Amino acid sequence: MSAETAHTSHAEGEVHEETMTKSKIWNVFFILLAITTVEFIIALYLVPQHIWGITYHAANPVYIVLTLAKAFFIVAYFMHLKFEKISLIYIIIVPILFIIGLILVLTNESHHWLDVWTPHIG
Amino acid sequence: MSTAVSEIDEVKTTPWAGGHSPFNVEYGKIMMWFFLLSDAFTFSSLLISYGALRFSSTTWPAADKIFQSVPFVVDKGYPLVFVGIMTFILIMSSVTMVLAVEAGHRMAKKEVAKWMVWTIIGGLAFLSCQAAEWTHLHGEGFWWGHIPNTETLKEFFENGALTVGSAPYSQQFANLFFTITGFHGFHVFSGVIINIVILINVLKGTYAKRGSYLMVEKVGLYWHFVDLVWVFVFTFFYLV
Numbered sequence: 001m002s003a004e005t006a007h008t009s010h011a012e013g014e015v016h017e018e019t020m021t022k023s024k025i026w027n028v029f030f031i032l033l034a035i036t037t038v039e040f041i042i043a044l045y046l047v048p049q050h051i052w053g054i055t056y057h058a059a060n061p062v063y064i065v066l067t068l069a070k071a072f073f074i075v076a077y078f079m080h081l082k083f084e085k086i087s088l089i090y091i092i093i094v095p096i097l098f099i100i101g102l103i104l105v106l107t108n109e110s111h112h113w114l115d116v117w118t119p120h121i122g
Numbered sequence: 123m124s125t126a127v128s129e130i131d132e133v134k135t136t137p138w139a140g141g142h143s144p145f146n147v148e149y150g151k152i153m154m155w156f157f158l159l160s161d162a163f164t165f166s167s168l169l170i171s172y173g174a175l176r177f178s179s180t181t182w183p184a185a186d187k188i189f190q191s192v193p194f195v196v197d198k199g200y201p202l203v204f205v206g207i208m209t210f211i212l213i214m215s216s217v218t219m220v221l222a223v224e225a226g227h228r229m230a231k232k233e234v235a236k237w238m239v240w241t242i243i244g245g246l247a248f249l250s251c252q253a254a255e256w257t258h259l260h261g262e263g264f265w266w267g268h269i270p271n272t273e274t275l276k277e278f279f280e281n282g283a284l285t286v287g288s289a290p291y292s293q294q295f296a297n298l299f300f301t302i303t304g305f306h307g308f309h310v311f312s313g314v315i316i317n318i319v320i321l322i323n324v325l326k327g328t329y330a331k332r333g334s335y336l337m338v339e340k341v342g343l344y345w346h347f348v349d350l351v352w353v354f355v356f357t358f359f360y361l362v
Contacts, residue, residue: 088145110177
């Protein structure tokens with residue numbers, strides 16, 4: 001029943017149970033900055049110096065996970081999506097998942113191209 | 123008039139009961155979200171095509187060898203420093219944009235204007251950096267349909283030696299780099315223009331009269347999206 005009060009609002013006076021305060025904004029900024037710094041440390045120090053045996057290929061999945069983490073913080077907090085109605089969250093996030101299909105199809109396809117063009121390697 | 127209401131006649135107030143948007147956001151804002159969704163598909167197509175071409179290549183120019191200059195400061199030896207500065211500028215301008223939105227919630231006109239100005243400055247700074255980087259790469263010989271001569275090209279590969287694929291794959295790199303960063307830069311440029319329009323409206327008091335700074339939130343969504351795309355462009359062109 002507590003949901004009733006939240007739904008009485010319309011266009012102009014949106015009711016946010018929770019919203020961004022100045023301190024939260026700066027917290028998110030420092031998280032983004034920290035993640036970017038970690039990426040630079042991997043790219044400029046860990047990989048070239050072969051620290052902990054991290055190779056160029058091993059670093060790539062790490063970059064992608066860190067990038068997705070940054071994307072989450074930007075969309076959830078800066079774009080305020082985390083505080084919107086669950087239905088709005090779904091209509092934005094679910095279509096994005098279709099992109100995964102394109103990634104799977106084209107990575108598979110590109111490995112095939114590589115085999116066709118360079119049979120001695122494939 | 124009977125006060126007894128049967129269960130079926132009770133007015134429902136659940137999100138999908140009708141009478142209001144189940145999403146509880148204003149029309150323009152939800153349309154901005156839909157536009158950004160379509161734009162996300164456009165950028166994904168570009169980036170995934172880039173990924174596919176790169177996965178199917180036998181060699182590729184090394185990012186830390188191509189991007190090792192800081193224009194106007196040093197020509198070589200500082201890989202990824204300049205793009206680090208660019209990334210920082212764009213994240214900073216995203217922060218000033220949320221601060222403008224936050225000030226809008228408090229109806230603080232002067233603060234909204236102040237943070238909008240900083241956001242615009244951040245956007246222009248980013249565009250200047252990108253122009254400098256494009257000029258530098260153009261000077262090296264990269265452009266749409268152009269790659270550096272063999273001697274220069276050698277410097278951009280991991281072992282300093284060229285193989286059969288080096289020239290065609292460098293060509294693909296050049297085309298993809300300028301197309302994707304160019305398309306992103308065009309978004310930043312549009313964002314700066316829209317921000318300026320919104321800033322003029324803020325200063326004229328349009329939103330103060332309207333009683334809401336919702337337009338600042340909408341343009342903010344666009345601006346954060348541009349930042350979001352850069353996060354991906356940065357990873358896939360400069361790190362991977």
